[in-house]
Amino acid sequence: MASVLDVRDLTVRFDTADGEVCAVDGLDFSLEAHETLAVVGESGAGKSQIFLAILGLLTRNGRASGTAAFGDHDLIGLDRAALDDIRGRDISIVFQDPMTSMNPSLTIARQMTEVLERHQGMGRIQARAHAIGMLEQVGIADAPARFDTYPYELSGGMRQRVIIAMALLCNPRILIADEPTTSLDVTLQAQILALFHDLKQAFGSAVVVITHDLGVVATLAQRVMVMYAGYAVEISPVDDLFDTPQHPYTRALLNAMPRVDREQSTLVPITGQPPNLERLPPGCPFHPRCPQAFERCRIERPPLETRGVRSKACFLDWTAAPVATGQAVP
Numbered sequence: 001m002a003s004v005l006d007v008r009d010l011t012v013r014f015d016t017a018d019g020e021v022c023a024v025d026g027l028d029f030s031l032e033a034h035e036t037l038a039v040v041g042e043s044g045a046g047k048s049q050i051f052l053a054i055l056g057l058l059t060r061n062g063r064a065s066g067t068a069a070f071g072d073h074d075l076i077g078l079d080r081a082a083l084d085d086i087r088g089r090d091i092s093i094v095f096q097d098p099m100t101s102m103n104p105s106l107t108i109a110r111q112m113t114e115v116l117e118r119h120q121g122m123g124r125i126q127a128r129a130h131a132i133g134m135l136e137q138v139g140i141a142d143a144p145a146r147f148d149t150y151p152y153e154l155s156g157g158m159r160q161r162v163i164i165a166m167a168l169l170c171n172p173r174i175l176i177a178d179e180p181t182t183s184l185d186v187t188l189q190a191q192i193l194a195l196f197h198d199l200k201q202a203f204g205s206a207v208v209v210i211t212h213d214l215g216v217v218a219t220l221a222q223r224v225m226v227m228y229a230g231y232a233v234e235i236s237p238v239d240d241l242f243d244t245p246q247h248p249y250t251r252a253l254l255n256a257m258p259r260v261d262r263e264q265s266t267l268v269p270i271t272g273q274p275p276n277l278e279r280l281p282p283g284c285p286f287h288p289r290c291p292q293a294f295e296r297c298r299i300e301r302p303p304l305e306t307r308g309v310r311s312k313a314c315f316l317d318w319t320a321a322p323v324a325t326g327q328a329v330p
């Protein structure tokens with residue numbers, strides 16, 4: 001399959017009062033056309049900064065190096081105007097809190113038609129019709145009536161639908177959803193996930209979904225990238241990841257995940273402290289929390305090695321069967 005995005009040696013650093021912090025370190029991954037890639041890992045693992053860097057949206061104290069090939073462009077270091085063109089037209093991003101992606105003082109109509117006028121060169125009337133059609137497509141009942149309202153007049157679930165409609169307006173090749181359902185209640189989460197699923201079929205965009213929720217991963221993604229302290233520790237097709245997790249951190253995440261097919265009492269929280277990026281240990285960043293760490297892990301950082309469709313950054317041997325650390329993964 002052809003990659004729509006190919007990221008090599010992506011590094012993101014921030015200047016802070018206490019010195020430099022490396023949020024993403026030498027990351028390699030690609031996104032295939034039409035696939036859904038889930039990015040998982042604990043808070044602070046670097047998930048959001050990967051995509052903010054690629055879209056030129058880092059805060060002022062941040063900077064990125066490496067390459068992110070998108071068509072003929074390298075998005076890292078592309079000038080502002082060119083990135084502004086690509087963002088919203090070819091690559092869209094949806095954030096956890098819909099209000100951060102909306103202008104509270106403009107109507108939904110204005111915000112949506114502006115995108116179409118700017119990126120697609122549509123006239124007023126055509127843009128209105130197209131935008132209303134998109135609202136209908138994301139399941140907004142009575143879309144023409146909702147169109148001329150302000151964001152605060154909508155419920156949280158409806159706002160999230162509007163944001164998704166806005167993200168899809170220009171039929172992007174890549175849709176990035178950063179914790180798209182975290183702020184919603186469980187019923188709405190399920191509805192928005194079902195919507196993503198349907199829209200993916202309809203639009204055929206490649207989707208990146210950043211999430212803490214392995215349930216989201218299981219229902220939506222074909223592949224998973226597991227992040228730890230700015231590194232990708234495992235990249236695998238979703239079924240393989242659940243069946244035979246290769247990295248001890250992936251196993252720990254799975255063991256900590258509530259599952260319908262398992263007693264609540266078998267949940268095993270991940271032990272130890274989440275990593276402090278300002279003071280990462282030498283060797284593998286996960287070694288202080290790893291039940292299987294050995295001498296080499298404390299000295300050398302394991303590179304990401306690939307075998308077939310899977311990659312892992314761990315010195316342990318590849319395992320073909322579920323490993324019985326904590327609970328076996330059924």
Ligand SMILES: Nc1ncnc2c1ncn2[C@@H]1O[C@H](COP(=O)(O)OP(=O)(O)OP(=O)(O)O)[C@@H](O)[C@H]1O
Binds near residue numbers: 014041043049061062
């Ligand atoms: N503006 C900033 N200034 C300094 N450091 C930052 C800044 N933004 C992010 N970082 C650093 O980058 C790390 C990764 O941040 P990132 O937002 O990618 O985490 P995340 O994996 O998306 O977490 P979450 O699940 O909580 O959203 C943070 O832990 C923090 O150390």
Ligand SMILES: [Mg+2]
Binds near residue numbers: 047049178
């Ligand atoms: Mg984040």
